[in-house]
Amino acid sequence: MTSALYSSAPDTAVERHTFSVLVENEPGVLARVIGLFSGRGYNIESLTVAEVDRVRRLSRINLVTTGSRMIIEQIKNQLDRLVPIHKVRDLTVEGAHLEREIALIKVVGSGEKRVESLRIADIFRAHVVDSTNTSFVFEMTGRPEKVDAFIRLMEPLGLIEISRAGVVAMSRGTDGI
Amino acid sequence: MxxxxxxxxxxxxxxxxxxxxxxxxxxxxxxxxxxxxxxxxxxxxxxxxxxxxxxxxxxxxxxxxxxxxxxxxxxxxxxxxxxxxxxxxxxxxxxxxxxxxxxxxxxxxxxxxxxxxxxxxxxxxxxxxxxxxxxxxxxxxxxxxxxxxxxxxxxxxxxxxxxxxxxxxxxxxxxxxxxxxxxxxxLDAPRHGSYRPQMEPERAKIEAAIELIANAKRPLFYTGGGIINSGPQAVQKLRELVQLSGYPITNTLMGLGGFPASDKQFLGMLGMHGTYEANLAMAECDVMIAVGARFDDRVTGRLADFSKGSKKIHIDIDPSSINKNVRVELGIVADCGRALDALVEQWKARRCKPDATALKAWWDTISTWRAKDCLRYRQSGEVIKPQYALQRLYELTKGKDVYFTTEVGQHQMWAAQFLKFEEPKRWMTSGGLGTMGYGFPAAMGVQVAHPEALVIDVAGEASFMMNMQELSTMMQYRLPVKAFILNNRYMGMVRQWQEFFHGGRYSESYMDSLPDFVKLAESFGAHGVRATKPEEVDQAIRTMIETPGPVLADILVDQAENVYPMIPGGAAHYEMKLGPDHGELKETTDKGMVLV
Missing domain, CATH: 3.40.50.970 (Thiamin diphosphate (ThDP)-binding fold, Pyr/PP domains)
Incomplete structure (x- = not known):
């Protein structure tokens, strides 16, 4: 008997997993996914959705969630059994993958702080997409942790508003979803 | 036109x-x-x-x-x-x-x-x-x-x-x-290419399962409603595999009839009000073969202590049922019938021989549990015991073309304990949701499908009143459904939990201002019959069966009777309580207040 056939040992440690879900682009499909999470008490850390194939009417949901191994496995199976869901991929389990997020960050201030914010934005390769005499809106793209780090640095420099798009994800390598 | x-x-x-x-x-x-x-x-x-x-x-x-x-x-x-x-x-x-x-x-x-x-x-x-x-x-x-x-x-x-x-x-x-x-x-394929239930089991997993099953010392089959839903192949292959192996089998509430109740290898229903032998076998087995069952909390009791020593094989068509409540060693996503067919085929191909000595010892242990006769009760005096009424109902309908439905509560559990099912699709009860008011309209649907059969709704008076308006439908379409009402003037299961876990304070569980069920039946143009003493039970049942058209049988039963055995909610299988007839005292306490 090969051990690969058997489920692994129980584990209560909380893990963060990123799912990519290919769904039928039809009314109510997002409500089904969200209803599943709220109804069963699962967490949603981030969720993005957009059409990715107009001809086949497919949308892709990228979803970041947390839970024990057993919960994560449940989430995958519960998603998979929804009728309009084509594919569910747990990218975290399946290996190397990319995660990117776009954010708009508004910073208001003047003098030294204003200069400092611009200098840090440069290091992070964030772009200025709007500016007044006393404010900037930065656009930045990167791994969620990079966005977190940038926001932390902006906090003392007059940060007043954040808008984040949520995680988009994809596996590395030659395989498609 | x-x-x-x-x-x-x-x-x-x-x-x-x-x-x-x-x-x-x-x-x-x-x-x-x-x-x-x-x-x-x-x-x-x-x-x-x-x-x-x-x-x-x-x-x-x-x-x-x-x-x-x-x-x-x-x-x-x-x-x-x-x-x-x-x-x-x-x-x-x-x-x-x-x-x-x-x-x-x-x-x-x-x-x-x-x-x-x-x-x-x-x-x-x-x-x-x-x-x-x-x-x-x-x-x-x-x-x-x-x-x-x-x-x-x-x-x-x-x-x-x-x-x-x-x-x-x-x-x-x-x-x-x-x-x-x-x-x-x-429509050759439904538009949703996304909907593809997995029917065939993975070959390698079937082989691994056979290895585990054949080498078990204290094996147990635990099967549920999935066997019945899957159809005749599952029922037949399950019988074959249980027979070939000689292993014991228990059924869930939903699975009753999936295996013949009269078979020597059948241990009865398991779970909160299951038999002593079924639950202890669950606790003590070394290989559990779960087929079309979903490890419901009424089956597992306290999860941390659920069958700790066993390796578990779980066959289910729904992947989300596997590893939901209980971690299993081997999960097989497949239709029960096809998986059992593959298991039987492998068992034969490999000429599997169970460990006879170990199996004998296992059956000896099970015999000592069976000897407890956990469903024993005493019918004495002037008051009808609900168990007695059901036992008589079973005896007097045995061999007939009969279907049973139930409502939800004590009567449902007694029905599950005392009615015996030899084949599937004869027993309809609300298992998961526990819907009071299910049985009477469900019986109506059964009768529509089987116009010549005897269809009996085993009810409590509280549940019956939740959907009794359907008696009018039954009159209109001449659906001769029989409601066998175990009337204890209480919401019996609520009262039982209040007695056990809430200091005997019967808060709102008493059914006051009940109708006269005989007259109620008559007002619809149906027939009513009543039994108030044990010696009237047989006659009431006979009249109920023999009278054409719908009949309400009002069976006045012991108000204080409790369902035993019982695994209190959130307890482990080995903490199972037997009834007062087994010398175990009833407890009236606040301490046991339970979460589930």
Missing amino acids: TTDPTKTESRAMTGAEILVQALADQGVEVVFGYPGGAVLPIYDALFRQNRVRHILVRHEQGAVHAAEGYARSTGKVGVVLVTSGPGATNCVTGLTDALMDSVPLVCLTGQVPTHMIGNDAFQEADTIGITRPCTKHNYLVKQVGDLSRVVHEAFYIARSGRPGPVVVDLPKNVVMAEGEYTTPSD
């Missing part, structure tokens, strides 16, 4: 005609429903044909439970037709019940015209939103062109994979519009 909408192929049809044609092509013989404004065009189309029969219920909840009874006693899809708004919301309990117990249903709900959706129109409800979490899938049909495809797809989804209820919401303008009909055969 009247035209039969089911016979018009060439001309343009209205949505209502398309719907009725689709039902007929899906093999639907009967629809349980209740009309209203939004579904009037559909009722008009039903009126002008005679392939699909309609049973007019007295409350929409009754329609859904009747369809459940019909579905579970035949294996076919049950069909419900109701109007918008309250018609649809009244179905929610039944739909949830069907979802929990994996019953294939298609529920057609009327809806206000598409241009009025969202305007708080008269009898408008967000049916799709409301029923999303209590259906396997649901549809809002926005164009008549989608109608036949959606209806065929709904039937396919309801009956395939893990069966369940599907709602199709039908705006009035869609069923009035003209469109084209597509037959089911035009």
Whole structure:
């Protein structure tokens, strides 16, 4: 008997997993996914959705969630059994993958702080997409942790508003979803 | 001029005609429903044909439970037709019940015209939103062109994979519009390529399972409703595998009848009110073979102490049932019938021989548990024991073409303990949701499917009163359902928990101002019979069976009787309590207050 056939040992440690879900682009499909999470008490850390194939009417949901191994496995199976869901991929389990997020960050201030914010934005390769005499809106793209780090640095420099798009994800390598 | 909408192929049809044609092509013989404004065009189309029969219920909840009874006693899809708004919301309990117990249903709900959706129109409800979490899938049909495809797809989804209820919401303008009909055969694959239940087991896993099963020292089969849903192959292959191996088997509440109760290898039902031998065998086994069962909390008790020493094999068609509550060593996603077939084939091919010495020792242990005779009770004095009434009911109906349904509570558990089922689809009970009021309309649906059979709803007086209006339906359609009411003037199971866990304070569990059930029956034009003493029970049962038409049997039973054995909620199998007849004292305490 090969051990690969058997489920692994129980584990209560909380893990963060990123799912990519290919769904039928039809009314109510997002409500089904969200209803599943709220109804069963699962967490949603981030969720993005957009059409990715107009001809086949497919949308892709990228979803970041947390839970024990057993919960994560449940989430995958519960998603998979929804009728309009084509594919569910747990990218975290399946290996190397990319995660990117776009954010708009508004910073208001003047003098030294204003200069400092611009200098840090440069290091992070964030772009200025709007500016007044006393404010900037930065656009930045990167791994969620990079966005977190940038926001932390902006906090003392007059940060007043954040808008984040949520995680988009994809596996590395030659395989498609 | 009247035209039969089911016979018009060439001309343009209205949505209502398309719907009725689709039902007929899906093999639907009967629809349980209740009309209203939004579904009037559909009722008009039903009126002008005679392939699909309609049973007019007295409350929409009754329609859904009747369809459940019909579905579970035949294996076919049950069909419900109701109007918008309250018609649809009244179905929610039944739909949830069907979802929990994996019953294939298609529920057609009327809806206000598409241009009025969202305007708080008269009898408008967000049916799709409301029923999303209590259906396997649901549809809002926005164009008549989608109608036949959606209806065929709904039937396919309801009956395939893990069966369940599907709602199709039908705006009035869609069923009035003209469109084209597509037959089911035009739909080779449903549009949702995304819906593909996994039927075949993985070969390597079957081999691993056989290895575990054949080498077990203290094996146990634990099988559930999945065996019955899967069909005759599963039932037959399960018998074969249990016979070949000589291993013991226990059934869940939903699985009763999946294996013959009279077989020596059958340990009875397991779980909270299961037998002592079944639950201790679960606790002590070294290999557990779970097939079509879902490790419900009423089965497992305290999870941390659930069958700690066993390796578990779990076969289920629903991947989300595996590793949901209990971690198993080997999960096999497949149809039960095909998996059992593969197991039997492997068992034979490998000429498996169980360890005879170990198996003998295991059966010896089980015999000592059986010797406790855990369901023993004493019928003495003037008061009818509910167990006695059920035992007599079983004896007097044995060998007949009989179907049983139940309501929910003490009577349900006693029925599960004292009625014995030799074959599947004879026992219909609300297991997952625990819906009081299920049994009487469900019995009605069973009777519609089996007009010549004896159909008995084992009820409590409290549950019976939740859907007793259906007696009127039974009178109208001459459905001779028998309600066997174990009347203890209490919500018995609530009272039992209050006695055990809430200091004997019977808060609101007493049924006051009960009707005279005999007169109640008579007021509907049905027959009523009553037994108040043990010696009257047999006669009451005989009269109930022999009287044509619906009968209410009011059996006045011991008010203080409790269901034993019992694993208190959240306790472990080895903490099982036997009854006072076994010398164990009843406890009246606040300490045991339990969470589940």
